[in-house]
Amino acid sequence: MALAEKDIKEIEELFEKLGSMTLEEQRAKAPEMLKKLSPEQIEFIKQQQGGGQCPFCGIAKGEIPAKKVYEDSNFIAVLDINPGNPGHVIFLPKEHIAVLPQLSDDLTAKAFVLVKKLSGAVFDATNAQGVNILQNNGAVAGQTVPHLHIHIIPRFDDDKVRIEWDPLKLTEEQFEEMQKRISEKTKDFGKKVYDVSGNLVEEKENKKEEKKPEKKEDAPRIRRRRA
């Protein structure tokens, strides 16, 4: 996409300013600063940041061949080229979005319904005994393609898929500290709507009564390791 010299200069200045800030400051100020850019400038940045060469954008546009199993105007699902098991599907939004928190609430709701249906389709088609829904955000979490995607992996007894971690022993204080810190972040759920860039686009009045926490604190135990 060709941008006017002055539009590119504006982008460079913005990134220079962001570069001189701390991470905290960037987080606080970036949404406001990005709002000043035109849609063409935003698109230009996305292309610069890898949207242009992204393999999943290529798949979404039909420029990179893939074994498609589902498509609509927002999403596409294809067979993973390095499957954990035959029938391993990756489901992705066509728009170049890096990680899940950037997906709008509306598309997230649609995506989850489709992933549910796809997991049933994969389960039936492969005669699987189970299915994993897996979604990695960030390289440290195992994300190798920086375009949001959700894995749907059919599972079979004695297959070679491994999803596991060594359970940590936390103190009561450590659990409580985490509960406090995460609850602080979730208290506005339902009241605020953000767009894909993390900008606040709507603030709803909170008419619903806050749900009281359940008395029982322990979540049902899940089996974390395969024997």
Ligand code: 5GP
């Ligand atoms: P991640 O590790 O990022 O969660 O998963 C990326 C997945 O995308 C990997 O399982 C990898 O095999 C798959 N993958 C990477 N490039 C391509 C490609 O060009 N086509 C298809 N179909 N899958 C890909």
Ligand code: ZN
């Ligand atoms: Zn992409």
